[in-house]
Amino acid sequence: MNSQTPLRINGERLWNSLMELAKLGATEKGGVCRIALTDLDRQGRDLFTRWAREAGCEVRVDQIGNIFARRAGRDNTLPPVVTGSHIDTQPTGGKFDGNYGVLAGLEVIRSLNDANVVTEAPLEIAVWTNEEGSRFVPVMMGSGVFADAFTLEHALAQRDNDGISVAEALASIGYAGAAPASAAASPVGAYFEAHIEQGPVLEANERVIGVVEGALGQRWYDVVLQGMEAHAGPTPMELRKDALLAASELVMEVNRIALAHAPHGRGTVGWIENYPNSRNVIPGRVKLSVDLRAADDVVLSAMDAELKASVQRIAAKSKVEATVEQVVYFPPQPFTPTLVSAVREAAKAQGMTWMNVISGAGHDAVYLARVCPTAMIFVPCLDGISHNEIEDAEPGHLEAGCNVLLQAMLQSAGVAA
Numbered sequence: 197m198n199s200q201t202p203l204r205i206n207g208e209r210l211w212n213s214l215m216e217l218a219k220l221g222a223t224e225k226g227g228v229c230r231i232a233l234t235d236l237d238r239q240g241r242d243l244f245t246r247w248a249r250e251a252g253c254e255v256r257v258d259q260i261g262n263i264f265a266r267r268a269g270r271d272n273t274l275p276p277v278v279t280g281s282h283i284d285t286q287p288t289g290g291k292f293d294g295n296y297g298v299l300a301g302l303e304v305i306r307s308l309n310d311a312n313v314v315t316e317a318p319l320e321i322a323v324w325t326n327e328e329g330s331r332f333v334p335v336m337m338g339s340g341v342f343a344d345a346f347t348l349e350h351a352l353a354q355r356d357n358d359g360i361s362v363a364e365a366l367a368s369i370g371y372a373g374a375a376p377a378s379a380a381a382s383p384v385g386a387y388f389e390a391h392i393e394q395g396p397v398l399e400a401n402e403r404v405i406g407v408v409e410g411a412l413g414q415r416w417y418d419v420v421l422q423g424m425e426a427h428a429g430p431t432p433m434e435l436r437k438d439a440l441l442a443a444s445e446l447v448m449e450v451n452r453i454a455l456a457h458a459p460h461g462r463g464t465v466g467w468i469e470n471y472p473n474s475r476n477v478i479p480g481r482v483k484l485s486v487d488l489r490a491a492d493d494v495v496l497s498a499m500d501a502e503l504k505a506s507v508q509r510i511a512a513k514s515k516v517e518a519t520v521e522q523v524v525y526f527p528p529q530p531f532t533p534t535l536v537s538a539v540r541e542a543a544k545a546q547g548m549t550w551m552n553v554i555s556g557a558g559h560d561a562v563y564l565a566r567v568c569p570t571a572m573i574f575v576p577c578l579d580g581i582s583h584n585e586i587e588d589a590e591p592g593h594l595e596a597g598c599n600v601l602l603q604a605m606l607q608s609a610g611v612a613a
């Protein structure tokens with residue numbers, strides 16, 4: 197390799213592989229339904245492992261079904277430079293979410309093979325089990341076990357709506373591996389994940405590469421507002437304990453709290469249950485979800501305090517009882533500055549448009565960042581839409597992101613003389 201002709205990946209081969217994998221679970225609307233640990237997931241895994249072996253990789257599967265395809269380096273005592281993502285999808289999923297990160301890793305290895313480049317450290321492609329969490333919770337299960345966010349036993353014992361456990365599902369598709377599912381047992385030198393943005397920011401700013409500096413922290417809550425059901429006619433306004441009226445104010449308040457913490461504050465009430473939900477009954481009880489996100493834990497804690505104060509104020513004013521229970525907490529996760537800047541420099545060196553971004557969504561990389569140096573590369577997706585069958589991305593953007601991945605991995609792994 198010389199600096200005049202930098203190594204490039206093959207964009208057409210990457211695209212063709214994406215389209216080939218997308219046939220497994222293809223939906224009529226052009227999307228993909230390949231739910232974790234189903235027979236379609238097995239077919240996707242089988243296709244990936246066949247391709248990885250054909251590219252000269254050694255494949256191992258760990259106890260939570262994560263797949264690792266390893267390309268030897270010159271010094272195989274060094275921890276590998278790993279890239280990857282997931283190939284399970286939402287029921288109305290697309291062709292790119294997750295699949296792009298896995299197949300971009302494969303394309304990097306195929307391109308290095310074509311150019312006869314040997315890296316100093318070995319390279320690996322990881323396929324993390326059940327990132328989407330639509331059949332089994334928790335989400336990001338395989339990477340979560342690997343990073344010790346929860347135990348292997350806990351993950352294996354989770355059951356789907358039909359009562360089938362993760363352990364049973366893994367065994368039935370032949371992916372209950374023997375390798376320990378743990379970063380402590382298999383240290384990672386560096387982890388990169390390429391992913392579609394799943395949001396509209398890159399497109400709106402007309403940039404091709406998102407240099408991801410970290411992921412937003414998240415706090416999720418269940419809120420219950422307890423008032424009193426009463427007849428809509430005979431009950432004067434001033435004597436009511438209207439739980440939905442209180443909830444309406446709270447929805448506005450969640451929005452206000454997020455706006456007050458721009459640019460990264462987010463606040464969403466996405467689910468609501470109104471009881472008894474009858475036309476001529478004053479609502480007696482409302483349950484709703486609140487999702488708060490921020491890039492900084494101090495800000496997220498301030499938003500948490502504001503939410504609780506608002507709930508108390510609204511409850512007193514509306515004469516309802518309120519409870520707020522936090523059900524999920526992910527701290528904000530910054531990525532590793534040296535790797536983030538390797539991604540940025542790779543984009544610059546190749547003359548691509550780029551911008552710094554913060555991921556609003558969870559990704560396997562967010563767990564990996566707890567146990568090894570980590571960075572992510574985003575590319576635009578059409579209209580910012582994903583978790584939808586119409587999810588789409590431009591071949592040129594996917595190719596650009598893969599070229600950035602290649603350079604960032606080479607820089608981390610080193611090229612053998």
Ligand SMILES: [Zn+2]
Pocket residue numbers: 282293294327391
């Ligand atoms: Zn994903």
